[in-house]
Amino acid sequence: MAHETLDPALINTSDGPVLIVAAAKQETERSSGRHQHCRGQLFGSMRGLLTIGVDEGVWVVPTTHAIWVPPHRVHWARSHGPFHGFAVYVAEPACAALPAAPCAIRMSGLLREATLRAAGWPLGPLDAPAERLAGVILDEIGTLPTDPLGLPLPRDIRLLRIAQALLADPADDRSLEQWAKWAAISDRSLSRRFVSETGFTFTVWRQRARLMRALEMLAEEVPVTGIALALGYSTPSTFIGLFRRTFGVTPALYRERFQGQPGPEVSIR
Incomplete structure (x- = not known):
């Protein structure tokens, strides 16, 4: 081998x-x-x-x-x-x-x-x-x-800085307006360019980033409650509900399935 x-x-x-x-x-x-x-x-x-x-x-x-x-x-x-x-x-x-x-x-x-x-x-x-x-x-x-790519990255250097910061800390809950000020770009330009360069609104892109990090944390055996709190969800039930709507199963069931073979299909919509 x-x-x-x-x-x-x-x-x-x-x-x-x-x-x-x-x-x-x-x-x-x-x-x-x-x-x-x-x-x-x-x-x-x-x-x-x-x-x-x-x-x-x-x-x-x-x-x-x-x-x-x-x-x-x-x-x-x-x-x-x-x-x-x-x-x-x-x-x-x-x-x-x-x-x-x-x-x-x-x-x-x-x-x-x-x-x-x-x-x-x-x-x-x-x-x-x-x-x-x-x-x-x-x-x-x-x-x-x-x-398609699971999480497309924007090309504009200002938007890319925001995307990289959110990937490093998906729980960062700054508003679109706060991120725009941080990156020295207007609110309207940030909103428009995020859609044109990634295919997703800023809000949806951030949600996808959090869900991708949730998948990683599940694989690392982090408890579901710990994942919800670490990613900035108001309650574990809020996180569980969003996860179920996206993947069709609860986080706990997802963890059980991908630990075996074959794993569940990942399709973040």
Whole structure:
């Protein structure tokens, strides 16, 4: 099995096999800072929760989805709580038929099982059966349904400062007017630009940021009441109600489901 601590030289060249699969299993959080490499990368998990970030946005990823990042795109990743997952590194020439932009794809049983099989390959040239299975994996990455970014980030530097501050502290309850003053932008411009650059109103975007952080905290075994208070909800019942309306289940049931396989589908509406 390819180890999760692969030699960086292996993923910074397209020489060698068309794809390399690294498997990871740990009981504690694992993270990687901003970096890039010349191979495309598919992140996925069999158990636990991942957060993946690129310049355009951030995803919180359960076992039902995987994230594709094309070659040479700066990205970062962090797991939350116990985690068992994989990364598929695809040689740059083979990425021409794959999505050109970072995206979330819905995991199929075929992709999951083929990837698990590929994780058992020794590093080195692929034999004929392995080449055929590699082709199946590439076909699945290229044809499975994609989902939009979980939390798009604005491009305007003033709005980006606000977004980054809210990601760092989702419980910050300053009003739109207070944030506009802090970022030296008019209320009207902040409101209009947030919609045009992210597709969401400022209020809805902040709500999504809080819910994404709630998913991470659930994976880290934080009690539901503690999550509600930490994220600035007036009462735990307010948080539970919003969570249920968004994900279709209570936070406690969600935690139970993503700790197993397959996890519940995450679709923040």
